Amino acid sequence: MADRFVDYKGIKVYYSPELDGGGMEFGQDFIPVVRKRFGKVGRCCEFGAGPGFIGFSLLAEGLCEKLDLVEINEDAVRAMEKTIKKNRLEGVAEVFLSDTFKDVDRKRSWNLVVSNPPHFDGGEDKYTRDMRIYDPGWRIHREFYRDIRMFLVKGGSSLFVENRFGSSPKLWKNMIIDAGLKYEGSFRYKTVGRIPRFSDVVAYVKGEKGFTKKSSVGEVLAKTALHAAYTIYYPYYFVLSKK
Numbered sequence: 083m084a085d086r087f088v089d090y091k092g093i094k095v096y097y098s099p100e101l102d103g104g105g106m107e108f109g110q111d112f113i114p115v116v117r118k119r120f121g122k123v124g125r126c127c128e129f130g131a132g133p134g135f136i137g138f139s140l141l142a143e144g145l146c147e148k149l150d151l152v153e154i155n156e157d158a159v160r161a162m163e164k165t166i167k168k169n170r171l172e173g174v175a176e177v178f179l180s181d182t183f184k185d186v187d188r189k190r191s192w193n194l195v196v197s198n199p200p201h202f203d204g205g206e207d208k209y210t211r212d213m214r215i216y217d218p219g220w221r222i223h224r225e226f227y228r229d230i231r232m233f234l235v236k237g238g239s240s241l242f243v244e245n246r247f248g249s250s251p252k253l254w255k256n257m258i259i260d261a262g263l264k265y266e267g268s269f270r271y272k273t274v275g276r277i278p279r280f281s282d283v284v285a286y287v288k289g290e291k292g293f294t295k296k297s298s299v300g301e302v303l304a305k306t307a308l309h310a311a312y313t314i315y316y317p318y319y320f321v322l323s324k325k
């Protein structure tokens with residue numbers, strides 16, 4: 083049940099902890115990166131959206147006008163539908179329950195697709211256990227790059243965040259070129275010295291008196307420790323491709 087939310091500039095994004103794949107943490111690096119590289123884009127999609135932390139943040143920051151969200155997990159889709167309803171974003175944001183792009187309206191076209199996808203190769207058994215982490219034989223990535231041409235406008239871009247413990251930029255370069263797209267490069271967003279933000283570690287929990295700011299001490303400590311570790315040894319890098 084997605085009864086927690088984080089507030090991004092007035093958009094309350096509902097989630098439950100088991101849907102969080104890092105979009106509230108390192109996923110927030112998309113905001114400065116998109117601002118710097120693209121400025122404001124028209125139509126944006128978050129692929130493998132989970133609760134939509136990244137996509138709804140881009141919308142809240144005024145970096146995109148319309149947002150589509152693609153996700154295979156029904157619980158995450160329900161959470162995003164709740165976010166859309168509670169924030170009255172009907173007509174602005176739309177969710178597709180879909181395995182890669184199989185059930186996405188073919189008429190959609192996007193200027194930018196962002197994603198924090200599963201970062202590790204693993205068997206189907208691992209994928210069944212946690213779809214946030216594993217991409218069996220890189221099937222999801224391959225299908226994404228194979229099909230994204232249908233949805234990107236000419237000159238449109240795809241920006242993924244990846245984890246160097248699970249992959250190398252060379253893997254993506256080859257996959258992107260094989261799919262007939264332009265590989266624009268891989269880069270790290272400078273996080274050294276990044277200070278853990280309190281807003282990243284405080285969740286909202288529904289209680290008898292409505293929503294209150296509340297996270298368990300363990301949760302706050304764990305997330306703060308994670309931020310400290312990222313500052314020293316940051317594993318995430320971006321991969322940019324273009325149609």
Ligand SMILES: C[S@@+](CC[C@H](N)C(=O)[O-])C[C@H]1O[C@@H](n2cnc3c(N)ncnc32)[C@H](O)[C@@H]1O
Pocket residue numbers: 101102103104105106109129130131132133134135136152153154155158180181182183198199200201213214215222
């Ligand atoms: C690392 S998590 C990221 C979740 C969220 N975007 C975030 O940043 O917290 C990867 C997401 O991809 C979704 N996913 C996995 N396989 C997928 C597929 N075949 N099609 C669409 N989404 C998929 C997972 O359910 C999960 O929500």
